[in-house]
Amino acid sequence: MSLLSIGKSGLLAAQVGLSTTGNNITNASVAGYSRQVAIQSDTGTQDMGFGFVGTGTDVVQVKRYYDDFLNNQLRGAETNKASLDTYYSQISQIDNLLADPTAGLSPAMQDFFNGVHDAASNPASAASRQAMLSSADSLAGRFQGLSARLSEIGDGVNSQITSTVTQINSYASQIAQLNDSISGLSSDPSKAPNDLLDHRDQLLTELNKLVKTTVIPGDNHMLTVSIGTGQPLVVGNHNYNLATTTSPTDVTRVTVGYQTGSVVNALPESVFAGGQLGGLLDFRSGALDKAQNELGQVAAGLVTAFNQQHHLGQDQNGAMGGDFFAPIQASVAASTRNSPLSTANVTAVVTDASALTASDYSVDYDGTNFYVTRQSDGTKTQINPFPQTGPQTIDGVDYTITGAPQPGDDFLVRPTVNAAASVKVVLSDRTKVALAAPIATAAPTTNAGTAKISAGSVDVNYLTPGNALTAPLTLTYNKAANSLSGFPATQDVTVTVNGVPTVYPAGTPSIPYTDGASISFGGISFSISGAPADNDTFTVGPNTAGVGDNRNGQLLAGLQTKNVLDGGNATFQSSYAQMVNFVGNKTREAQISGQASDAAVQQATAAQQSVSGVNLDEEAANLLRYQQAYQACGKVMQVASQLFDVLMNIGG
Template sequence: MSNILNIGKSALNAAQIGISTTGHNIANASTPGYTRQVIVQAASQAQNFGYGFVGQGTDITGINRVYNDTLAKQLLNTTSTSSASSAYYNSINEINGLLSDSNAGLSPVMTKFFSAVSAAAANPTDVATRQTVLSSANSLLNRFSAVNNRLDDIRQSLNTQVSASVNTINSYATQISQLNLVIDKAMSTTGNPPNDLMDQRDLLLTKLSEQVKTTVVKQSNGNYDVFIGNGMPLVVGDDTYPLYAQSSYTSPNRLEIAYGDKSTPKIIDSSTLAGGALGGILAFRNETLDTVQNQIGQLAITLATQFNEMQQNGYDLNGTAGVAMFNIPQPQTTSSTNNVDKSKLATATFVPGQSQQLTSSDYTLKYTGGQYNIIRNSDKVVTSSATLPVTVDGIEFNVNTTTPAEGDEYMIRPTQGAASKITLAFDDVEKLALAERVDSNGNVVAFKGAGDNTNGLRLAKLQDAASVRLLGSNANRSYAQAFALMVSAVGTKTNEMMVTSKADASALEGATSAMQSESGVNIDEEAANLLRYQQAYQAAGKMMQIASQLFDVLLQLGQ
């Protein structure tokens, strides 16, 4: 009788655990990251009675998660890829709207400015048309400044996003390492996996992959070692290796990612942190924002410089030699905070008459092996010289004192931010130099009178001159063409990222669906399981009732 009772008891226990597990699944059907659980059931060891082995009921050997490592890995990868392309697209779409807006863009004000110059050239003695030139010039500068300031706002917003993303990544890393510790302790103590804790850890990994590309290596003790980007350790067991948001060595207003020893973390190349929202915004900043802002600055400086040079080739309304119409800032230079000799500073100046050589690139001046190496950052072309000054791309590079220390370097930004720093040099309409002072052969000629418009016509023709140098192109372009090509490039990249982000989102949806179909809770299926276990429970109870009745019969026979 005890055998029948034990079998019934084991069946009753199995059904009860099945009901509890099924109920747990139903209760967590909408819980983010929850993985469906199933009981693992096996027949108890049968007993040999001579005539055969008689079963002894059932044992519950474990409660497992329905988890597929391959699908989980695919979900992490697609989450990272989708977050990166979405972050890139959202950022570049804002710039695309800014540049392509027919009202807020630069094309209308440039056209209006040169139309005013043409009108003044047609009537050089008219004060009103001269005033229109100055007003249009002021409007042009205001528009350049507005566009540049909006790009600065986007840049500052990216700094905020970088800082927030780094904090989020570090928070997830800490939580994962703590869960590693708890899960390891639970498994070593009980021998059974704590499924709900493992779900929490996997959910944190998914959230981490939204921020940065994430790779997981599972250890034999159940711990996860987590690597980010191109393989940097973030979590190893219960140890974490956090990231830091740190100002660039050569640009205090630019946040970069640092990694390593807490007391002296080193800035790493942003390309090593591909994937996720962090990788997406870093790629956008490096590939698009820097390029566009530099090109806007190049366009503004080139236009202002060439107009100044032509203005200085003429006579003003009073027969006085023309003066510069625009105040133009010189290139920005910053010393690396890692420099040995911080007293030495780099200098950079625009070379007169070489504005057509100006590019949209930043430059690095580095002293190594007894040589000054001027690196054009956009394409890594290097110009080396044993001495300074040296002229590259219309810019004269120098260092303010004696030889720098080995390895010292400086960042030179000729055009970034320049669009908002150019100002009008005068507001006197009579100083507009429309009369010829220097002829086409470079000879100085006498003042021909206030009605002479020769230089005014030359100023107007600057609109269509091939004045702006484009890297990667064999020919210079006009101001309008250069701006149009920039807008076109941004538009093309925006469209590319829109298509990519949609495709990546679709891939993520597919990976999520595949994971859910395997590991997610199906309410209908769980309801069927609940009914099955209920029936098993009732049957087991009936078995124990019968065993009890049989036991009563034996007792009655013994009386």
Template structure:
């Protein structure tokens, strides 16, 4: 009877373990990260001997969790992609909202340039000039507000980077603690610890792209996307945040040895923050600043080519900050670098790093592209519309970061407050001598160098012969001379002109300040024409076109971010579905198992009862 009794007891114990396992599955059906558990049973080995074997009951070897390493890793990878896409989409949405909330810059630009046309059409109306300054102030306010919104998002991104790194360190520490408990448990590892660890790795993958390696002792090693070890055994290696080497307001990420790894990280929330900041937000700020610089430069230059209501050469209407130069924190020398914008048409939206190797200066974009430097006769260096002046004594390895336009949109300012200072009139006029015999006439006269000190000085253009010319000042000094051919451009004192018709020998023309300034609005028309004039990109792109391109780029970023989020969410859901098909709890299956194990429990109990009854009958027979 002993075999029958022990067999029944083993069946009863096995059914009880199975029932408890099914109950645990049902209880955790909604628990995140829980893996369905199953009982592994084996037949007890029969004792040797005899002519036949019947068996010796059942043995519960283990309670295993349903798990697929491949499917779990797929969930982690897709979770990293989805969280990156979610964060990126949120940032792009915020950027588009900032663009809308900061005012209609396109409309403000149109109104500003259009106001010059109104001034040209109403030369004697003071309100037209005052309205122009009002439109200019409104446009500047939109530039400033949009620039401030972008700067605010920079601050928010920096704050999020720090918060995300803190979360990464906290989760990594938790994984290391679980590794210690799992190692201590040896081969009999509680399934709940494994589930908790997997769940924490999934949480970590949402913050940062990770890879894992299962160690022989049951622990898992976790690595960041750049190969940086985050968890090894029961130890975690914390990432750190700190100031950028050049910009103290910019937060970068450092590994446990203190090396800056911001450019090497990808995936998850942190990867999205770093990617968006470096590849979208910086560029948008620079492009908006580039448009502000182009606006200020082109209007101020055209102003200087005309006369205001007081008969004075036009003064600047706007101002923008000079390029920002940031010194590396580790510089050893006393060298300094300053930068100015010398050619707006060649200006790009890039930031640069200028470094010294001990004998020469080298220029690269912050993305690492080499930019040739040109040495100027005055000792300065030039590249891409910028001029650099070096002072002091730099040491090998010293470097500086140059941000030509980053602060221009927030720093754009209207410096003109007096409407009479608007230079609506042309600066120069040409008058033919009364005794001229030929058909020559001044076709156009344009200011080429507004900074020329003699620009408004009187000069005389004469033709000693029909095929030669000479320009003299009021004292008779020769300023320019040479042979003449029809349509030829003649230049002196910062101006240039062309003639129509054919001048005769001894014909003369007087060039000097425009005495009809109160009634002349030709320069106002030229200022209005700046709306379509090429200023950037080698003189091919106007300010309005540049802003249009910027808004298109921002819209494209937002659209791509939204599409990518939809794609990554679908991939994540598919990965989770595949993983849950293996590890998830199915209540219908558990209900069926519950009935099966309940019946097994009852049947095993009946076996025990039968064994007891037989044993009682034997005892009674012996006593009788």
């Protein structure tokens, strides 16, 4: 090959090098761009007799510097960071809401019970009774406000889930299109469409910020992208569309699945781990649902316990107390997939605050029996018998199932999720606040002994028809037999001494007397202590002058410090504090994890950029090198031209 051709080949190679270097410099700040280098090779040699002489150079490839392992590592760090950042931004809203000393629940509960204490201290005061009702309205408003804010956060999560799914579909579609374009341009393994590969990798990076993916390389530089445990998102030049739809058992909840025609086949939330979508779903199921349910547990527990105690009191009109708050109805939703032939209906009412949990429940019919499954731990309870003869209580909730079910019927029962929003004071007449006890006891001054009878109390059994006293009951002491007589002939009498109860059947003519023993019958309890004289009497009867009586008021006020919730292990305030503490800990945990993820992304970025990043100083040096090579090759061609002219002149 002539010297002119050698110079030309070097000139062209230097030109490609200059163009490649210039392209690196101009794209240095472009996200996802990978450094490119022109790879040269000699074009072979010719045997000239005395030896082999080179024939020039050729650019065999414009190489893209890319490390698949480092890029996957970076994508993994970024998807984790996006998930944690999203989780933190969401849970911070709840943390700020609950921790606010003015907008939180604790001040409102404290004010309410202060009002109950004041009314119990002044039961005859109309002003104190009215103030108690006003503080109750304020408490109900606070519960409703907190619940509404949590619902707004839930609506925002639904909106973001829908928006994120739309972005995922857009990226998946673009990746599929690039797969097709790249495949068509990759018939020659030595020639790769570097810019398209960079663009696709950047799309994969953005996609991983939305949801964690697994990328598997294929022929002709094509990629298969999947999520979760292998659910496909992009296969070759085809992408699978995700879509959102409402949950079949909860119209307020958005679920994600595959779009097949007009039908969305929901996928488990575990499939969408990582990224913004994973962070949203994790927040909703792990923090928002828990906060809503636990706030509702406090609300339902307070309403139920307060109502139950209020029922055992007597108002200023002499009537037994009614509902102070509206009873809490559990949220029940029938699945949209239930058979249209089914007429089954499930109702659930919270009746026992101590047994109430913060879990949701599924109610399923297998064709023979109904089963109630606690979703927090999978505990399953059969509705027995079915058809029912009365409500069945499970975890503090009365379940009533009517109608004709069909196999596969499914219902979602959420006892506490809407409880806070349902708190409402139904009592408006201050005279109907039941602060007095419905019974009164007395020991006549004519008694010769020193025995005294306690004020007495009632429990829920007193509300059983036939147990309420309509007239005074007189108990007479017989010294010779050391016994009391005069008990109701139709009710068992229980005498408890040092915690050991002894039951005397209805109709027992006389009951042995024990100093200080607790005596109960028909839901009434009292004690007689001291030394009664023969024929001393003690009366137990209706409270006919209870305007100034505050015994039930004291019991209502005592609910503030009584362990009512969590099986009798937590007060209302401590249960709420546990919820606030949980949210605060999860917020701090997400914050710290987010900071750690930032460091991981920085490290992964540095490692990836050490291979694929553009170093402007290095590229500037390359520019000078290629410029000098270009000039040198030009000089070679100039010399070759001059030599050719000399030869032509000699020949002439």
